[in-house]
Amino acid sequence: xxxxxxxxxxxxxxxxxxxxxxxxxxxxxxxxxxxxxxxxxxxxxxxxxxxxxxxxxxxxxxxxxxxxxxxxxxxxxxxxxxxxxxxxxxxxxxxxxxxxxxxxxxxxxxxxxxxxxxxxxxxxxxxxxxxxxxxxxxxxxxxxxxxxxxxxxxxxxxxxxxxxxxxxxxxxxxxxxxxxxxxxxxxxxxxxxxxxxxxxxxxxxxxxxxxxxxxxxxxxxxxxxxxxxxxxxxxxxxxxxxxxxxxxxxxxxxxxxxxxx
Amino acid sequence: xxxxxxxxxxxxxxxxxxxxxxxxxxxxxxxxxxxxxxxxxxxxxxxxxxxxxxxxxxxxxxxxxxxxxxxxxxxxxxxxxxxxxxxxxxxxxxxxxxxxxxxxxxxxxxxxxxxxxxxxxxxxxxxxxxxxxxxxxxxxxxxxxxxxxxxxxxxxxxxxxxxxxxxxxxxxxxxxxxxxxxxxxxxxxxxxxxxxxxxxxxxxxxxxxxxxxxxxxxxxxxxxxxxxxxxxxxxxxxxxxxxxxxxxxxxxxxxxxxxxxxxxxxxxxxxxxxxxxxxxxxxxxxxxxxxxxxxxxxxxxxxxxxxxxxxxxxxxxxxxxxxxxxxxxxxxxxxxxxxxxxxxxxxxxxxxxxxxxxxxxxxxxxxxxxxxxxxxxxxxxxxxxxxxxxxxxxxxxxxxxxxxxxxxxxxxxxxxxxxxxxxxxxxxxxxxxxxxxxxxxxxxxxxxxxxxxxxxxxxxxxxxxxxxxxxxxxxxxxxxxxxxxxxxxxxxxxxxxxxxx
Numbered sequence: 032x033x034x035x036x037x038x039x040x041x042x043x044x045x046x047x048x049x050x051x052x053x054x055x056x057x058x059x060x061x062x063x064x065x066x067x068x069x070x071x072x073x074x075x076x077x078x079x080x081x082x083x084x085x086x087x088x089x090x091x092x093x094x095x096x097x098x099x100x101x102x103x104x105x106x107x108x109x110x111x112x113x114x115x116x117x118x119x120x121x122x123x124x125x126x127x128x129x130x131x132x133x134x135x136x137x138x139x140x141x142x143x144x145x146x147x148x149x150x151x152x153x154x155x156x157x158x159x160x161x162x163x164x165x166x167x168x169x170x171x172x173x174x175x176x177x178x179x180x181x182x183x184x185x186x187x188x189x190x191x192x193x194x195x196x197x198x199x200x201x202x203x204x205x206x207x208x209x210x211x212x213x214x215x216x217x218x219x220x221x222x223x224x225x226x227x228x229x230x231x232x233x234x235x236x237x238x239x240x241x242x243x244x245x246x247x248x249x250x251x252x253x254x255x256x257x258x259x260x261x262x263x264x265x266x267x268x269x270x271x272x273x274x275x276x277x278x279x280x281x282x283x284x285x286x287x288x289x290x291x292x
Numbered sequence: 293x294x295x296x297x298x299x300x301x302x303x304x305x306x307x308x309x310x311x312x313x314x315x316x317x318x319x320x321x322x323x324x325x326x327x328x329x330x331x332x333x334x335x336x337x338x339x340x341x342x343x344x345x346x347x348x349x350x351x352x353x354x355x356x357x358x359x360x361x362x363x364x365x366x367x368x369x370x371x372x373x374x375x376x377x378x379x380x381x382x383x384x385x386x387x388x389x390x391x392x393x394x395x396x397x398x399x400x401x402x403x404x405x406x407x408x409x410x411x412x413x414x415x416x417x418x419x420x421x422x423x424x425x426x427x428x429x430x431x432x433x434x435x436x437x438x439x440x441x442x443x444x445x446x447x448x449x450x451x452x453x454x455x456x457x458x459x460x461x462x463x464x465x466x467x468x469x470x471x472x473x474x475x476x477x478x479x480x481x482x483x484x485x486x487x488x489x490x491x492x493x494x495x496x497x498x499x500x501x502x503x504x505x506x507x508x509x510x511x512x513x514x515x516x517x518x519x520x521x522x523x524x525x526x527x528x529x530x531x532x533x534x535x536x537x538x539x540x541x542x543x544x545x546x547x548x549x550x551x552x553x554x555x556x557x558x559x560x561x562x563x564x565x566x567x568x569x570x571x572x573x574x575x576x577x578x579x580x581x582x583x584x585x586x587x588x589x590x591x592x593x594x595x596x597x598x599x600x601x602x603x604x605x606x607x608x609x610x611x612x613x614x615x616x617x618x619x620x621x622x623x624x625x626x627x628x629x630x631x632x633x634x635x636x637x638x639x640x641x642x643x644x645x646x647x648x649x650x651x652x653x654x655x656x657x658x659x660x661x662x663x664x665x666x667x668x669x670x671x672x673x674x675x676x677x678x679x680x681x682x683x684x685x686x687x688x689x690x691x692x693x694x695x696x697x698x699x700x701x702x703x704x705x706x707x708x709x710x711x712x713x714x715x716x717x718x719x720x721x722x723x724x725x726x727x728x729x730x731x732x733x734x735x736x737x738x739x740x741x742x743x744x745x746x747x748x749x750x751x752x753x754x755x756x757x758x759x760x761x762x763x764x765x766x767x768x769x770x771x772x773x774x775x776x777x778x779x780x781x782x783x784x785x786x787x788x789x790x791x792x793x
Contacts, residue, residue: 054781056728060738063781070789082785088728095676097698098721104729191678220633224675231673232766233320237637238675239771267771270756 043077044168050078051113053121053130053157056088062259068286069122069160075286076168086112091129094137096226103141106134110150118167119157122282124189124257127159132192159189160282161198161257171201176289178208182251183281184242184265186258187220199257199281206284212249216241223264236268243268246276257281300413300437301428302452302477312644314669322638328464332639335463340630342576343683349578350568359565361687364621367556368611374523374556375602381526385588387598395425398603402427402515402548403434405599409546411436411513417530417537418442419517420458420624421552421603423646427515438515439481439507441536443500450477456640458647459574459626464639467491478503504536514540514595518551519623520566521600524559527587528600531570531580541584547595553602554620566623569685574625606659615696619654621686628680628690634673643670650680654693662701671697738780745776 050073054066070080090105109130113119121127131154139147164170183203189195203211222228222238242265246254254269254276256262262278269276312318322328347353367374379389390405392398406414414431416422416438428438428449440449444462448455451473455461462470471491478485478499483506485499516537520529528549530537541547557563571580589598611617629635629649640648644666645656653670662668671694680690706718727737745757757773759765767773779787 056734059734059781060741061776063777063779063784066781067784070785080789082782082789084782085731087731087734090728093721093725093728095695095698096717096721097671097695097700097702098718098725099699099702101721101725104725108729108731187675187677187679191682218679220675220677220679222633222675224677227672227675229763229766231316231319231634232769233316233323234634234637234673235675236770237323238633263773264771267767267773270772271770 043075044170045073045076045078048078048118048168049116050080050118050120050163051116052080052082053086053109053113053119053126054082055121055123055126057126057260058122061263062280065122065259065280065282068280068283069120072160072173072282072286073120075288076164076170076173081116083112083116089126089129089134090137091126091133092225094129094133099137099140102133102137106137106141106150109134110138110146110153113157114149114153117156118163119153120160120163121157122160122257122280123259124159124161124186124193124195125260127157128188128192128194130154130157159193159195159257160285161189161195161202162193164285165198165201172205173202173285175206175285175287176208176291177206177284177287179253180210180212180249180251181253181255181279181284182212182214182246182249183217184214184221184246184254184256184261185217186256186261187218189257190218195257202281202285203255207289209284212251214249215245221261221265223261225260228264235264239264239268243272243274247272247274251276253277253279253284255279255281255284299432300435301432301439302449302481304429305452305454312642312666314665315642315644315673316669318642318644318666319634319638319673322642327466327469328639329637331464331466332636335460336630336636339460339576340627340683343573343627343630346572346576346578350572356565356569357685357687360569360623360685361621363557363562363565364623364686366558367554368617368620370558371553371556371611374558375553377523378521378526378556379602381524382528382588382600383526385526387526387588387600390599390601392601392603392605394605395603398425398550398601398605399427399430401601402550403430403436405546405548406431406436406513407434409513409597411546413437413439413507413511414513414515414548415439415441415507415511415540415544416445416514417516417540418445418461418532419515419550420646421517421550421605422515423455424552425550425603425605427550439504439511441504441507441540442532443497443534443536446500446504447473450474450481452477454641455646456648457626457629458624458649458651464641467493467496470496474499482506508536508539508543511540511544513546513548514544515548515550516541518549518555518600519570520557520563521551521555522557522560522563525587527560527585529563530582530584531567532582532584533575533577533580535582538582538584541586542594544595546597546599547586548599548601550601550603553604553607570623570625573623573627573683573685606661609661610655610658613658616654616658616693618688619651619658619693621688622651622655623686624651625685627683627685631679631683632674633677633679634675643673645670650674650690650694651688654690654697657697657701662704668701668704671695671701735780735782738782742776742778742780 090102093102135151138150221242222235228235266278447462456464635649
């Protein structure tokens with residue numbers, strides 16, 4: 032276990048606060064730039080970030096497909112990795128939502144109430160980055176600079192499972208230079224839905240196509256969201272239409288400061 | 293009319309509902325119907341905007357939802373007592389109560405009751421449960437014509453079609469299609485439309501009005517469903533928009549109401565909650581134009597013979613599942629259909645049932661079991677976006693129930709391998725679970741895919757991953773996928789943070 036050295040300024044909102052990073056499996060393997068940005072952002076705000084190496088996955092791919100027994104290993108691994116922390120922060124509304132919404136049910140089913148209670152307690156200390164910044168650290172202006180036209184897709188699980196509300200908008204609005212453009216039909220699903228996109232490929236593609244058209248209609252340079260798999264889905268279609276809209280995770284914008292490329 | 297026809301009423305489309313192909317295939321067919329997609333998007337967008345507006349007017353909407361949930365949950369807990377109380381009060385008021393375990397028994401009772409009247413035709417108030425049990429076809433087989441009188445149900449019936457929506461059955465049709473159906477079919481079954489019928493809604497409604505008027509005035513027997521059945525008073529309640537229901541409920545001598553056993557409300561006062569929740573959720577109206585409440589018979593007023601057929605047809609099976617039973621709270625408002633991005637694109641027919649959309653995806657496998665392919669595929673006909681949960685007026689946690697039903701399907705698959713039609717999904721899931729059970733396994737797998745991605749990328753000069761083999765081709769057929777990065781986050785952390793220890 033490593034502890035990052037806190038930087039000088041103690042007046043920073045996260046000063047002295049120890050935070051465990053829940054990178055999520057997809058970010059770890061496919062989108063490392065997002066957890067890297069999360070580390071840099073939290074450190075800039077004064078937090079001491081730790082990355083428990085035992086962590087793997089939230090298990091929702093199993094649970095949501097109906098494989099409850101197969102999800103239990105992920106729940107136990109999460110408990111082992113994070114139980115000792117007061118704050119657990121992840122750059123994914125979907126995975127954080129799964130931890131808070133499903134882990135307790137899966138644990139009680141498989142291992143009874145004692146483990147269920149422990150799992151519920153850890154889940155209650157698990158935050159999406161946007162919630163942690165606004166609710167725990169009490170900041171909306173994180174000192175970011177991003178001089179671009181950006182449209183935001185509120186991913187379904189961020190909004191309806193993790194219930195992050197308008198926190199991502201509050202954070203984006205405080206970014207200097209950023210021009211936030213409203214996305215038509217913003218709250219309609221992009222059609223990703225984990226294994227839904229494989230089990231119902233035609234419906235999923237129709238949904239992704241409509242979402243991509245709405246994104247392209249904004250004229251934004253960047254499509255931003257709090258979940259990389261939604262971005263992967265939408266930009267996968269956008270890329271084919273040569274719309275030229277680049278996907279970017281919310282945290283990567285927030286971590287961007289003057290002087291960055 | 294009638295002599296050249298083999299049937300009394302327009303024949304529905306070929307094939308039983310349960311023969312529908314499984315959802316993904318049915319959806320593909322429906323998606324290809326571009327006119328229907330346009331109609332569906334227009335209609336669902338209009339209704340959900342109206343709903344949002346009138347729901348937003350009420351400061352106590354969440355309290356009303358809580359009350360609706362609580363009342364319906366209580367009904368589920370004491371269903372046996374409330375049903376007996378209803379039977380006692382309905383009988384006391386001069387009505388007759390019949391019990392039906394399944395569709396066949398319900399149809400047998402209805403056919404016998406109509407035959408007792410000596411009538412060869414009936415008029416119908418729009419009703420989901422009579423669709424569920426396929427009552428029209430049972431009557432047709434016995435030489436009795438059943439006429440739909442709800443405008444949208446009339447369009448569906450004359451169009452040899454099936455309903456696509458619970459509240460707005462002809463939602464998938466636009467007015468020029470309606471005009472064609474009327475011109476082609478109306479005259480074969482009654483009063484024809486005027487020859488110069490255009491597609492103005494006013495004129496289409498006018499043609500239907502004249503066509504239906506003849507049937508209302510002639511009818512001696514009618515059937516209805518009920519939105520609510522009140523245990524305390526033995527009353528039945530029908531909520532509607534057009535007034536055709538009131539014609540059927542008041543003009544004939546005999547009224548036969550077919551009602552699902554879950555429609556019970558304990559007291560008359562409970563109606564207050566639902567008469568606010570239902571119209572706002574379903575049609576986006578503050579109040580529906582017609583609410584009919586009847587309690588037995590009254591001399592010189594309304595039908596002289598009043599019957600109710602209380603139908604189980606799988607409902608007690610739903611009640612037996614402590615988690616799944618929340619679906620029985622459903623008041624058939626369709627708010628979940630109108631908000632659902634999947635329903636919006638494929639419409640109701642792909643669900644292979646009279647109950648489409650998110651509620652259909654959880655209710656059908658519970659009512660009918662998961663022996664058929666369509667019922668096994670329905671719980672997966674959702675991206676779990678959760679929009680349905682938020683609009684449900686009785687707070688059914690639909691996306692949780694979808695996952696619950698998926699689990700049941702998976703367990704059945706695992707126990708009964710013949711149910712697995714050439715899919716390696718359980719083995720893939722087991723392998724993936726092994727990867728996620730321990731971070732060392734994940735690191736190993738990460739190395740493997742990263743290596744593969746890099747070798748392919750290097751060899752072929754790819755910046756993105758090309759077409760992948762099935763089942764992943766379902767993804768890459770429509771989307772580009774970027775190459776995997778050269779370094780996992782874990783490795784970055786080891787290099788950039790752990791070494792600074």
